[in-house]
Amino acid sequence: MASAIASSIFLCLLLLLLPHLGYSYHTSRYTRGSTHFVVRRSDDLPRASAPPVSCSPIPSGASNGKKLPVLHRLNPCSPLNAGGKQSTTSSVDVSHRAGRRLRSLFAAVQSGDDAAPAPAPAAASGGVTIPTTGTPEPGAPGFHDYTVVVGYGTPAQQLAMAFDTGLGISLVRCAACRPGAPCDGLASFDPSRSSTFAPVPCGSPDCRSGCSSGSTPSCPLTSFPFLSGAVAQDVLTLTPSASVDDFTFGCVEGSSGEPLGAAGLLDLSRDSRSVASRLAADAGGTFSYCLPLSTTSSHGFLAIGEADVPHNRTARVTAVAPLVYDPAFPNHYVIDLAGVSLGGRDIPIPPHAATASAAMVLDTALPYTYMKPSMYAPLRDAFRRAMARYPRAPAMGDLDTCYNFTGVRHEVLIPLVHLTFRGIGGGGGGQVLGLGADQMFYMSEPGNFFSVTCLAFAALPSDGDAEAPLAMVMGTLAQSSMEVVHDVPGGKIGFIPGSC
Incomplete structure (x- = not known):
């Protein structure tokens, strides 16, 4: 009798708990030679769903200055995915983004590019690792899943920037979007708050648009016809110990074209204007990145400089x-x-x-x-x-x-x-x-x-x-x-x- 009552109580408790439980399969994995084995093991009983992820603030360059995390945009700890509101993305969306990225990647090949590769930088000591987080990038030229946190201007305005290894020039949203625009609510750089901001004039070596000083006083941004803006310079701060004076970038109007996602794109290409070329020349000429495998639980990094890339x-x-x-x-x-x-x-x-x-x-x-x-x-x-x-x-x-x-x-x-x-x-x-x-x-x-x-x-x-x-x-x-x-x-x- 007692056992029957106990069984009934257990069944009732199980029924009450079922809405809060999830069935799951564990896997064990191993590799033999050139074959990988994924073994499926089911639980005998349902187990509680994973508890919500508790995230501490992501460290920035100002906090410890060196190795800092990179997160995929779907990571619940990403500041651009507050509270883990988005945990997955559809295969249709991924395929659409991939197709657009592929087309835009090769569009520059067919139309030509006004960027120039940098000379091989001289070796030097020192190094820096850049803090990174993740966000979708629905703008030009394609979509990016990762961003780096950097500072623009004096005093530095901290902005989450996607990074690209072939762009040719960095792009920054330089004005808040008009209400209702695709970029409404996204962060932007305010040049009026920076004491070191300066437009690049026509005729400057950093202006490659072919304009003349008589036609316009500042250099227009012509590399991306769907974006409106001008070429400018300001201080780029990566960490308190690493900054680039007179860093050249495209200052994009907030509501022009498509949204850049985050606050823009940070260029790591071989172009002489990229952050990799400017900073690596003084830090050993070497940089590296590690993109996290998991979209939800692992971290990566972006490092520039011989001292940090990598130690072993x-x-x-x-x-x-x-x-x-x-x-x-x-x-x-x-x-x-x-x-x-x-x-x-x-x-x-x-x-x-x-x-x-x-x-x-x-x-x-x-x-x-x-x-x-x-x-x-x-x-x-x-x-x-x-x-x-x-x-x-x-x-x-x-x-x-x-x-x-x-x-x-x-x-x-x-x-x-x-x-x-x-x-x-x-x-x-x-x-x-x-x-x-x-x-x-x-x-x-x-x-x-x-x-x-x-x-x-x-x-x-x-x-x-x-x-x-x-x-x-x-x-x-x-x-x-x-x-x-x-x-x-x-x-x-x-x-x-x-x-x-």
Whole structure:
């Protein structure tokens, strides 16, 4: 009798608690050789849903001056996602953003760019790490998931800025948006509050618009036709110990064109006006970033300077790729991709693809990795053969190799992708970079393999198209969780997995 009563009480309590509980599957993961195993383990009983994330204020450069966090825009601790209001984004939105970024990335190639690459900076001591947070970037040229917190003007106005490694000039919203405009409510820089703000006059070396002092007193911003503004200079403060005087940027009218998201874009390109060129010249000529793998729980960083980039790179660098110059992308950081392997086996590349340009741009906004069709098709076909036991799912935008793992009861075996870079001088003997399973997939439910999941590689426009892009693109998913070291004076890119 007592046991029956106890059972009834337990059942009642369970029914009362069910609305507050969630069923979940735990996974265990391990790698053998070039195959990754994801094992599904279900709980016998429901468990309480994860408690709300408690976030302490994100440190800024003024608080500790050095290694500071970078967060994905969906991280509940991001100040631009207050309270974790947005935890996921739809695959349609991601595909739309990726498509727009890809088009805008190559639009500059077809129209030309007025930016100039910087000379190799001289080595120097010192260094700085920049505080970063995350936000969506719905403006030009594309969308960005990460921002850095910097100060503009005197006194410094702290602004969250997305960062881009090929922009050519930084962009800052310099006036509040009119009520109802797309950027209404977003932060902006107020030049009237800065004692060091100065417009760049026509005829200045920093003005590349071709204007004359007789036509207009200040240099118009012409690199982005959908934005209205002028080129200006002010003090850029990264931390109390690192600042750039007379930093050149595009001062964008608040309500012009599309919103820049956050307060603008910070340029880390090879252009002489970028923060990487200006600051790295006095800090060893080296910078790095580590983009966090998890959109909700991990941190990354952005570092500039020999002292911080990174302390132990000699011992932990997994692969090094020589930097190459691509005239179509003079401001971007470009490496050569020599080959691809899957599950420990080299993917056969057609002869015409093997002899064609293998340039690959490193991008900090595009999530997926785009390859020439002649290189992507053999990889896709080999991957589909290896994954034939699992149910396929419809394509998601450009991602045409998708699977529905929701009904898989036990485990998923994933053949891993390895990228081989060309060696010094474009020859053989290049180093190999292995990608983890998380770096290979876009998951409809972030971090959950047992959802609808797609291979995060796609094909560029046809090789035979004369107007097709001339370079492949390594996206943020493939670069995530590894420190990507840009050693510009040394002419190389280093990859350090497991850095954030």
